Amino acid sequence: MKRITKAIEMKRDLHKKVTDRMMDSAIEINKRCPETCCDFRVMTSPMRKETLILRWTSVNIENVDKPSQCYFYECFNLDGTSQHCSVNYTDQQEANQFFESLTTHYKQAFAIDHKLEEYV
Numbered sequence: 001m002k003r004i005t006k007a008i009e010m011k012r013d014l015h016k017k018v019t020d021r022m023m024d025s026a027i028e029i030n031k032r033c034p035e036t037c038c039d040f041r042v043m044t045s046p047m048r049k050e051t052l053i054l055r056w057t058s059v060n061i062e063n064v065d066k067p068s069q070c071y072f073y074e075c076f077n078l079d080g081t082s083q084h085c086s087v088n089y090t091d092q093q094e095a096n097q098f099f100e101s102l103t104t105h106y107k108q109a110f111a112i113d114h115k116l117e118e119y120v
Contacts, residue, residue, distance in 0.1 A: 018042075019106050021080030022054050029074075033058060042106040047098050052076040053087065055102070 019042055026040045039057040054074045061067045073087040089095040 018052070018078070018080035022052065022076055023108070025074065025076075025082055026054060026056065029056060029072075036060060038109055040108055041104050043102045043104050045098060045101045045103070047101050048075065048087070050078060051083070052078060052080070053102070 022042055023040065030037050030040075036058045037056050038059070041055045043053045043055055044051070045053060052075070054076060056072050058070045058072060059067060060070075075083040075085045075087065077083060087098065089098060
């Protein structure tokens with residue numbers, strides 16, 4: 001029983017380390033667009049095997065009557081290090097398939113949240 005518990009704890013610690021690395025990148029992204037970037041998510045897609053995806057939303061409200069929202073993506077290795085690339089599609093159909101295939105594993109509203117204590 002102790003081995004199983006220890007394995008679960010190791011997996012949780014590894015997940016936290018990977019998430020922290022990715023969210024450290026999110027902090028840098030957020031510095032470039034503090035008023036418009038939000039909703040940072042760590043995601044996966046079967047269309048991008050062996051890749052973690054950081055997705056964030058940018059909301060442009062310069063035109064109050066017609067605000068626009070865009071998703072941005074950055075690819076990461078399974079250890080949380082950046083691949084220094086984004087997600088590109090060949091056509092709208094592939095874009096829709098990719099979007100629908102995404103699974104969220106971690107979400108936070110703003111990039112600075114991940115280093116705060118729980119239950120604060």
